[in-house]
Amino acid sequence: MKKILIFTLTVFGLFSCKKEVLDKTNPNQITSATYWKTESDVQAALAATYTLFRDVNSGYWGVRGIELTNGRGDDFFIRNDVADLYRLSTFTNTPDNGPVNDFWNGSYRAIFRANQVIENVGKVPGLSDAAKAAYVSEAKFLRGVNYFNLVINFGDVPLHLKVPVSKDDYFVAKSPEADVWKQVIQDFTDAAANLPTSYPSNFVGRATKGAAIAYMGKAQLYSKDYTGAETTLKQLTTAPFSYSLMPNYQDNFLATTKNNAESVFEIQLADVGGTNPWAGENANEAIGVTTAQEFAPAEVAGWFEVSPTDKLFNEFQKEKTTASDFDPRMYATLVWNYPGATFYNKPFSDFQLLFGYSSMFKKYQNFNQNGEITGASGASDYTSSDNERALRYADVLLMIGEALTMQGKVAEGFTYVKQIRDRANLPAIAAPASQDALMTEIRHQRMIEFARENQRFYDLKRWGLLQQEITNSDKVGKEYFVPGKHDYYPIPQSEINSNSKMVQNPKW
């Protein structure tokens, strides 16, 4: 009897287990507590912050970002396929608009990651102070660009400048636009202080001192600080910087001439990594963009989502070159039915213009290929490797010109505008006499220089000309534009739903 009892209890005891059995660590990922140990950790963290710029759903220079930044311009048409994009381009969007929501989230994710770098670089053993300062500057540059993108699109936005520690830190109210601009300029100032002028060849493409200065000047221009913008941007015209305009305008938009002399800040894209551009943030993701495929015509199996308006088409034709030919920028930006026109190795007459406009976009399309389905790696992954040029030296020059003109220094301002005109082989003209005349010329030049480069809508906004120019155009949906409302996107509805401190933008 007793024996059996003892036997039972022993068996019981044998099968009882130790408490450590319940301690399981994730075998797939390191935890943040054990990260930030080496310099490559810091670099990897920066890579993860940069790459959000090209994210397929939320990146400012990913396909949806290109669509929502260009879509509202008087030079752009988006077709009625993805309803949310059609709506934002026709001023019939609502706060639950998907791409706008994704862009908001993506920018703040990048800000969270940049904040992590800023706060944790100091912990890494073995890094020199100079190196640490450079990394912090790089993170501040990235944060600054993201806040810049947010403020020009939404106006008042919340400022997150630290990594959230407790749950209360998730909920931040929005700051007035002026305060956001101040923070943007501060971030670029800090960045410019310690970033290198250039990188070794294996890191070409990262943010340089020049990039930080250019963005700082741009922020000042947007804030109407013309003297500040002039001083800041003029630094880029002399040593140690060696920026120059590419003689061939089109070289700024080809995959073969990336990171060239005119490039100030470029989003690096390549068909490397994985083969699925929609895989999400993991090893299967192809690290290019699908923009070229989405814009390509149906005849090459593209999704023909966008078209230039005829207003843009006509704007290019206002002045011919010295050889009485169309502006080379027109040939590089658009393709239309001119003699000998080819597109994707086919005569342009093979293509059908579906929307009643006269041209298609050529800028940033890989038009020397047969189509956009096959990426540079050879996989059919719809991925384009053509870098998006976020800021070119041409923009710096025109910004200096504008800053000078707005201060009344018309003659000096024209010398900068002339460089753009000369590169485009336009005939020499006399310097405009008045500030208004030169501003008109600058506006005209910006419209045709930067078409499809996310500038037009924001330029019109800061000039106060949105209503006027949209009304005087062939833009579909222009009758729905409400001044003061559609200048900004609404704060995404999901943010309003989850953040009790958030208030919607006026008129939305």
Next chain:
Amino acid sequence: MQKFTKLFLRRMIFTLVTLCAICFSAAAQTTAVSGVVSAKEDNTPLPGVTVTIKNTQQGVATDANGKFSLNAPTGAILVFNLVGYEPTEVPVNGPVVNVSLSARQNSLNEVVVIGYGTVKKKDLTGAVANIKGSDIKSQGVSDVTKSLQGKLPGVTIEAAGGNPGSGTRILIRGVGSLNNATPLYLVDGVPVANINNLSQNDIQSIDILKDASAAAIYGSRAANGVVLVTTKSGKSGQTVIQANANYGLQKIAHRVDVLNAEQWATVSNQAHDAAGLARLDIAKNPESLGAGTNWQDAIYRSAPIQQYDLLLSGGNQSTNYSVSGSFLDQDGIVKVTGYNRYNLRARSETSKGPFKFGETIILTREKTISMPGGWGGQGGDPVGSAAKMIPVFGIYDPTAQGGFAGATGPVVNVANPLAQLNLEDINRVSSSILTNAYGQLTVLPGLTYKLNFGYTANFGTGTDYYKRYVVGTLFSHPTNDLSISKDQTDLLLVENTLNYTKLIGKHSIQALAGYTYQKNDYTYLLSARTDLPDGLENIDAGAGTSTTGGNSIQSTLLSALGRIIYAYDDRYLLTASIRRDGSSRFGANNKYGNFPSLAIGWNASNEKFYGSSLKDILSTFKLRASYGVLGNQEIGDYQYSAAVASNINYVTGTTQQKWFGAIQTSFADPNIKWESTKTVNAGFDAGFFHDKLFVTADYFIKTTDDVLLNVPIPGSAGSTSNPVVNAGSLRNKGVEFGVNYTDQIGKLKYSVFGTLSAVKNKVLQLGTGTQQIFGGQPTHHGASSTLTEAGGPITGFYLIKDLGIFQSQAEIDAYKGKNGNVIQPNAHPGDIKFSDTNGDGQITAEDKVYMGSPFPNFEYGFGFNASYKNFDINAFFQGTHGNKIYNGLRQDLESMSLEFNYSTPTLKAWTPQNTNTTVPRAVINDPNFNDQTSSRFLESGSYMRLKTLQIGYTLDGNMKRKLNVHSLRIYVSGDNVFTITKYTGFNPDLGRTGSIFDRGVDFGHVAYPLARTFSVGLQLGL
């Protein structure tokens, strides 16, 4: 003790009569016969059983140990009777006759499986729903749980997708958790993820533990209820061979009505004209288009379903066994899809002396061929694409690569659904083993020790072979690509339990103590490659780029448990249990949770004061009440630590190489802990008219605290996902009824049964207090339709209210806000008027109001079984009432603002000539947002369905002898015969998987319609 007095009297009479009989039949030879009568379910001796000689009045009763002895002539038949048990007749073959009596259906002597043991219904204090395998009549379905819908009070069973092999979702007493509301499933004591792959004919019974007292013994995993499945085992002395075969045809029960080519072109032209935009080229000549392609006809078919199984069982005093095999093959009603399954099961039990050993082994192999989820674009899966595809386009194009034609021109990129089905092969092959092995030792009389091992392993291979094609101008895929994933899920369970049963006079005690360990392992591997040559489906054949991936997850659970079941004199009952669980899913501070419960019961019908006249009407009556705490830990693993995600890559360098990236992308809360559910339950079980009518009823209040959930945090915080936190409190209150009436009129035997459950849920607290969780996005681009917030129901519908149609410009101009501005300035006559609920002069998301719940006010099921001579008929109805469904597919099809096909109601779109309609005007860019998420698309989801109708014929004695079989029944059966509902979508039983916040939303992209099945079958016993 009236029973005993009565019996004593009877005994006296019988003895007298016997003596007389003996006097009168001197010729009859008698022998002394004795034996023991016990209960079949658990072999306990039965006292008080009357043992009579058939057709005489002679008889005795069994004593306290179930023993009887009497004198009977050889060849006589003894009849055994006891209230609550089936009368049994046994011929006298020798001096010893031992008999087992089986409890009468629904009587309180039935044995019910509860955790770690069984208990008689009369001793049960918890709320347990029980169904026998033989009650699961419907045959035309592949999944046993589908046949349980509406049969068990408090148990809701819904389809988890309509595609073959998709299984079901079981909800017990409402939705108790916002994360994961699935109950714990156990098959022969082994935890499994679901019971979709069991063969129906292998099931002996299903017991569902609904309240805390029943389920607390499973503690941490039991907050959503426990489903215990027991497979068949052999019976001593009876060798059984059973074969079943069933063949049926399935057809789609209900389609959505869409336009044909000519009708579509007419509406499309109307819409373009109204917007002042050019008509589409393909719509230019409506009359010449005719009917065009009927895309829904193209993808649906009549699909066969067949099942065959064979069962062998038998045994003797010391061993019993049951072995079965089955095969099921189901084609889906959507072409190309299908499911097949092979099962093999063996179960045996052997006893010798104090030892008992047993095992169950179930091997399963399943193959599921699924349809693709979508090819990008806006159509979704083939079912959604078939409804949206413009009928002008044709199906085939022999000149195109792949052979299919598709949409061209400036229309929405909806893919040709037949092309989707044929050009992408997606299948999953899954092999599983379930094993249970146990050894039991009777240490002392009444004290047994049991060591129980459970092991399950599931090996799955998923294949996605994506062929090269050009389909229209919008879809192009130049290379053949192959992706193969393999996953393995293992579970190991070790349980030690000590069980002590003792009867001391009128006190009966059953005590249990145990210690268990459970470990789960999951590994996953993926390999993919592009650019394979035509016809080859192996990774090595691919010339393009490779992709690989893999991860693994482990979790463990350690628990100690104890329970006492106490009964005094079969009248007063008490059950108390406690369980302490430790889980690896929580951080160091919160690993353990304690889950106690207490229940009491009173068998009023056993009381002295319970008169016999009352007993004639209310033969059994029991009251029960319980309280307990259960836990839930069904979140992902490792949620308490913030991880650094890798492979967030960028590009860098003059040679544009991959730049490896890694960083923390989301937040985590290290202090997450168990979700706990407190349930209070009160109920009664009553038997009327000698248990002819049986009624059970329960009332419960279930409160869940520390609900684990991904609380949505603002996008501006920068996390890629919402962290899991304990953030809420829910309450479910409800009543359940079950009724069962069995009777006989002459040769007609019949029984009628029904269940009714009504549950109301309420969110008591959520997140930060003012937290609101939005969900239920109904279309690719629509606003959310549901809201969950404190004070309201879980996932209630919050929608902008549709007030009808503006008939004139004057009405639009008169609809002004407080500040005098027109509220809907973009509206034209024929557009929808929306309610400016908050009075701010605009129609925005702030105008949403509560418009109903996806949860029904009540659910019910009722049916009957009847048999007359050799014929039998059974029918079963099931339904819900009061639930609402948001029809997302209709939001797209009635929108008329997008370039795809429209539904038939759009033919009645508002025009100045046709103003008496509810459909707004057709206008392609919809400036008034007529098609936004609003109450316009909220429909009633109440339905009643004839779920099963079966008519059978059992061969009688002569035929059986001729064919040399023991029993043979042939039948015809119909499943989902008809549905009465106002809902216009495919099926009001939505089957939407995923988040609880999407419940009640019919999202056209992921639909699979309901099938109606007619089948014939036979059941053969040899």
